[in-house]
Amino acid sequence: MSWATAALVLGLAIRTTRSTYKGFVNPLKHLNPEDGSIFWLNIKDSEPAQDLGLAIQDFLERREEYRDTLSTLSRNRVGTERCDPLLVDTQNIWPTVQRLANAGFELSGRYVNVGASDGENDDPLFEYVQRMNATGIAVERDPERCERHRRALPQVEVACSAVTPQNVLSLVAPVLLDKTELDVLKVDIDSYDCPVIEMLLPALTAKIVLLEANPSIPPPYQWAMLHHPELWNFFNSFSPPEDVPIRGCSLAYEVELLRRYGYDLVAFGGHDAIFTHESVRSAWAPHKPPMDEFDCYNEAFIAANGISIDKTRRWFFELNDTQVGLPEVWEFFVGWMQENSPQLFPFALRG
Numbered sequence: 565m566s567w568a569t570a571a572l573v574l575g576l577a578i579r580t581t582r583s584t585y586k587g588f589v590n591p592l593k594h595l596n597p598e599d600g601s602i603f604w605l606n607i608k609d610s611e612p613a614q615d616l617g618l619a620i621q622d623f624l625e626r627r628e629e630y631r632d633t634l635s636t637l638s639r640n641r642v643g644t645e646r647c648d649p650l651l652v653d654t655q656n657i658w659p660t661v662q663r664l665a666n667a668g669f670e671l672s673g674r675y676v677n678v679g680a681s682d683g684e685n686d687d688p689l690f691e692y693v694q695r696m697n698a699t700g701i702a703v704e705r706d707p708e709r710c711e712r713h714r715r716a717l718p719q720v721e722v723a724c725s726a727v728t729p730q731n732v733l734s735l736v737a738p739v740l741l742d743k744t745e746l747d748v749l750k751v752d753i754d755s756y757d758c759p760v761i762e763m764l765l766p767a768l769t770a771k772i773v774l775l776e777a778n779p780s781i782p783p784p785y786q787w788a789m790l791h792h793p794e795l796w797n798f799f800n801s802f803s804p805p806e807d808v809p810i811r812g813c814s815l816a817y818e819v820e821l822l823r824r825y826g827y828d829l830v831a832f833g834g835h836d837a838i839f840t841h842e843s844v845r846s847a848w849a850p851h852k853p854p855m856d857e858f859d860c861y862n863e864a865f866i867a868a869n870g871i872s873i874d875k876t877r878r879w880f881f882e883l884n885d886t887q888v889g890l891p892e893v894w895e896f897f898v899g900w901m902q903e904n905s906p907q908l909f910p911f912a913l914r915g
C-alpha cells in the first residue's frame with residue numbers, strides 16, 4: 565500500500581467515526597443559492613469543510629431523487645403545515661409562552677421540569693420561570709445540581725432523585741394533586757425519555773411540552789430507548805458521554821405519541837422538539853399546527869451525538885423503503901452496543 569492510499573484509508577476511517585455533529589440535516593441549507601457561497605461554521609463539531617462541499621455536490625446532483633424519497637417516506641406524516649424554523653425558539657420557551665398569553669390564553673405559572681439540572685444554565689425554561697415567578701417541580705438526580713437549583717429558583721420544589729417510569733408520578737405528585745393545567749412540561753434526561761413521558765401524558769395536561777429528541781434518527785423511524793436501570797450509569801461513565809448514541813427517542817416517535825394526547829408539533833431544532841396543546845392552536849394563526857414533521861426535520865439545524873451525519877442523511881434522503889431502513893437502523897444500534905457497552909440495552913423501533 566502506498567502512503568497516499570494509506571492516508572486515504574486513514575482519512576476515510578476518521579470520517580466515518582466522526583460522531584458528534586452540529587449543522588443542518590440538509591447540506592443545501594449551508595449553500596447560499598444567490599451567490600453559491602457556503603455557510604460553514606468554524607466550530608468543533610461542524611462537518612469538515614471538504615465533506616460539506618462533497619455533500620452539497622451530491623445533493624445538487626441527486627436533488628430530484630432525494631425529493632422523491634421524501635415524498636414517498638412522508639406519505640403518512642402527522643402534520644401538513646410548512647415548518648418555519650424561525651417561528652419558534654427551541655432554546656428559550658419564554659417567547660412561546662408570551663405568544664399564548666398574547667392570544668388570550670390564561671397561564672397558571674405552574675410547570676414540571678424532568679431533568680432540570682441547576683434550572684439555570686442552558687435551560688430553555690429559565691427565563692419563563694424567572695419572569696413568571698413560576699412554581700412547580702424540578703426533578704434532578706445530581707445532589708449538587710439540586711442545591712444550585714434551590715438557590716437559583718427558591719420558589720420551585722426540587723425532587724432530588726433519579727427518575728424512572730415507575731417513580732415519576734410520585735416524584736411530581738404535588739402538581740398532580742392540585743390538578744391545575746401546567747404551562748410547560750419538559751423532559752430531558754438523555755436516556756429513557758419517552759418511557760418517562762408516556763407515564764406523565766395520561767396524568768397531566770400542559771399547554772407546552774418540550775422534549776429532548778435524538779436528532780440522528782429521522783422520520784418516519786419511530787425509535788426510543790426503553791427503561792433500563794443501568795442505562796444512565798453507562799451513559800455517564802462513557803468517555804466521552806457526548807459520543808453515546810443510545811439516548812432519548814426520535815422525532816417521529818414523539819410526534820406519534822404526543823398526537824394521541826392532543827399535542828401538535830410546532831418546532832424541532834438542536835436536539836429538542838416543541839409541542840403545544842391543540843386547545844391553543846389559534847395562538848399560532850396564520851400558521852396551522854401540527855407542523856409537517858418531515859419539513860421541520862429537513863429545515864433543522866441539529867446537534868447530534870454518536871451517529872455520523874452521513875448515516876442520518878442516508879436514512880432520510882436516500883432510502884425510500886422503510887423495509888430497508890428499519891433493519892439498518894436496528895443494526896446500527898445493536899452493532900454500536902456490541903462494540904461499546906457491556907450489555908445490550910433495550911430499544912423500540914418501528915417505521
Ligand SMILES: *[C@@H]1O[C@H](CO)[C@@H](O)[C@H](O)[C@H]1NC(C)=O
Binds near residue numbers: 697699719
Ligand atoms: C414568588 O413566589 C413566591 C411563592 O410562590 C413568593 O413567596 C415570592 O414573594 C414571589 N416573588 C415575587 C417577586 O413575586
Ligand SMILES: *[C@@H]1O[C@H](CO)[C@@H](O)[C@H](O)[C@H]1NC(C)=O
Binds near residue numbers: 632633885
Ligand atoms: C426507490 O428507489 C429506487 C432506486 O434506489 C427506485 O428504483 C424505486 O423506483 C424507488 N421507489 C419509489 C417508490 O420511489
